[in-house]
Amino acid sequence: MPKLIATHEVDDVAHWLASPKRDEVFAGLAKDLTTFVLPGDSNRVALSMDVADMDALDAMMKSDRGAEAMKYDGVRPETIVMYIEG
Structure with missing residues (x-):
């Protein structure tokens, strides 16, 4: 099971940290x-x-559900950078 690190910008850090959407x-x-x-x-x-x-993670990130979660969390999708354990 590979480890992934994703960096990105958000509109409000406190809101992003407290959001239940990530776990959902x-x-x-x-x-x-x-x-x-x-x-x-x-x-x-x-x-x-x-x-x-x-593949399932990639599909979720491209789905309407993923887009809605990012919008709710204030994630700026254009700033996402993903790193996979090598």
Whole structure:
């Protein structure tokens, strides 16, 4: 099960951290989700997780459900960068 780290910008860091959407959307796709915040006056955040099925994760990210969750969380999709454990 590969580890994935995704970095991105959000509109409101406190809202993103408190959001229940992350657990809802990634349930069954990933485990051990950990959030990170870039210190200082920034909206840059990161998320690490162990991914069970990369194809299923990719499909979810491209789905309406994934888009709705990102919108709810204030994620700026154009800023997402994903790193896969090598």
